[in-house]
Amino acid sequence: MGLPKFTRPKGGHEELSSNLYVANCGPAVGLTLDSIESAFSLYGTVKGVYPADESGCRVIVSYDDESSAQTALKALDRKTCSDLGGRSLHIRYSVQRPLSQVVPTDSVQVSLEASEMNIPGVYLIHDFISAQEEEQLLAAVDARPWHNLAKRRVQHYGYEFCYNIRNVDTQQRLGELPSFVACVLDKVPVFQKLDEAADVSLDQLTVNEYPSGVGLSPHIDTHSAFEGSIYSLSLSGPCIMEFRRYSNTNACFGDRDAESCDNSSNCIRKAIYLPPRSMLLLSGEGRYAWQHYIPHHKIDMVKDTIIRRGSRRVSFTFRKVRKGPCQCDYPQFCDSPR
Numbered sequence: 538m539g540l541p542k543f544t545r546p547k548g549g550h551e552e553l554s555s556n557l558y559v560a561n562c563g564p565a566v567g568l569t570l571d572s573i574e575s576a577f578s579l580y581g582t583v584k585g586v587y588p589a590d591e592s593g594c595r596v597i598v599s600y601d602d603e604s605s606a607q608t609a610l611k612a613l614d615r616k617t618c619s620d621l622g623g624r625s626l627h628i629r630y631s632v633q634r635p636l637s638q639v640v641p642t643d644s645v646q647v648s649l650e651a652s653e654m655n656i657p658g659v660y661l662i663h664d665f666i667s668a669q670e671e672e673q674l675l676a677a678v679d680a681r682p683w684h685n686l687a688k689r690r691v692q693h694y695g696y697e698f699c700y701n702i703r704n705v706d707t708q709q710r711l712g713e714l715p716s717f718v719a720c721v722l723d724k725v726p727v728f729q730k731l732d733e734a735a736d737v738s739l740d741q742l743t744v745n746e747y748p749s750g751v752g753l754s755p756h757i758d759t760h761s762a763f764e765g766s767i768y769s770l771s772l773s774g775p776c777i778m779e780f781r782r783y784s785n786t787n788a789c790f791g792d793r794d795a796e797s798c799d800n801s802s803n804c805i806r807k808a809i810y811l812p813p814r815s816m817l818l819l820s821g822e823g824r825y826a827w828q829h830y831i832p833h834h835k836i837d838m839v840k841d842t843i844i845r846r847g848s849r850r851v852s853f854t855f856r857k858v859r860k861g862p863c864q865c866d867y868p869q870f871c872d873s874p875r
């Protein structure tokens with residue numbers, strides 16, 4: 538996750554600012570962001586209250602103007618604050634954090650094209666659908682019920698994907714894929730020009746909606762659940778997708794967190810930029826042996842450009858449910874009985 542935009546000033550010199558760095562204050566000491574906002578609102582219009590770091594006891598209070606911040610600082614710094622549980626707050630003017638610190642530092646070079654990333658079996662087609670089709674697809678899913686997961690919302694069509702077992706129940710068919718995805722399915726066979734073995738008869742669709750800053754943990758889609766071609770259509774907002782492959786076999790198919798891949802000989806990391814309306818195909822080695830994930834960032838560094846995630850990204854992942862055993866060439870990553 539990137540760091541907040543504002544931080545504590547260094548040294549004694551303080552410049553007036555409309556943003557205050559408030560210590561000894563926050564959810565970890567029993568004060569909700571709402572109660573902090575209402576206490577600071579006595580001194581001017583508060584634009585927002587944000588955690589200053591992950592401690593839970595330091596916040597940034599952001600005012601519309603510097604004079605409100607100055608009044609609040611004079612009134613509340615190191616005084617017992619009865620509206621905030623009698624706590625004594627330590628307040629300073631906040632400074633903008635250098636952009637180099639806001640952008641995640643664990644980043645890997647992000648490719649714009651799949652060929653540049655060079656993972657066998659991974660293909661990306663830009664502008665796979667038109668802006669009008671994108672709008673229609675979003676309207677269609679927004680008119681249907683979403684299921685809430687911890688950090689994102691999902692819909693399943695064809696078969697339900699069960700997250701606890703990372704698999705599908707092939708006995709429980711929900712029905713045909715909905716007619717509103719016909720415009721996408723009609724175009725899927727163009728991938729056969731890139732990968733002649735690409736499956737085009739797809740029967741399972743998962744729609745994911747990610748709020749800004751929410752990503753997806755590293756995983757390989759369960760071999761026993763789905764066949765060899767996995768398509769992901771990106772809508773609404775951009776993101777990056779990272780890939781990593783462990784060379785040692787005990788990496789197995791369990792999830793690990795993104796930080797544990799150090800780009801050494803044990804683990805290679807790569808990344809690609811997924812703009813809205815692009816369609817990604819994972820097949821072969823890219824589908825069976827590489828984990829894929831979306832980092833939990835609000836900002837991605839793509840080449841030399843900082844790209845902000847939109848307020849949401851919606852993806853349509855099309856797959857074909859597997860009915861027989863998996864016969865991939867990667868037994869070390871395969872859960873299917875052989």
Ligand SMILES: O=C(O)CCC(=O)C(=O)O
Pocket residue numbers: 743745753758769770829852854
């Ligand atoms: O959101 C995406 O593009 C990928 C989703 C995904 O990897 C999955 O559902 O397994």
Ligand SMILES: [Fe+2]
Pocket residue numbers: 756757758829
């Ligand atoms: Fe996946």
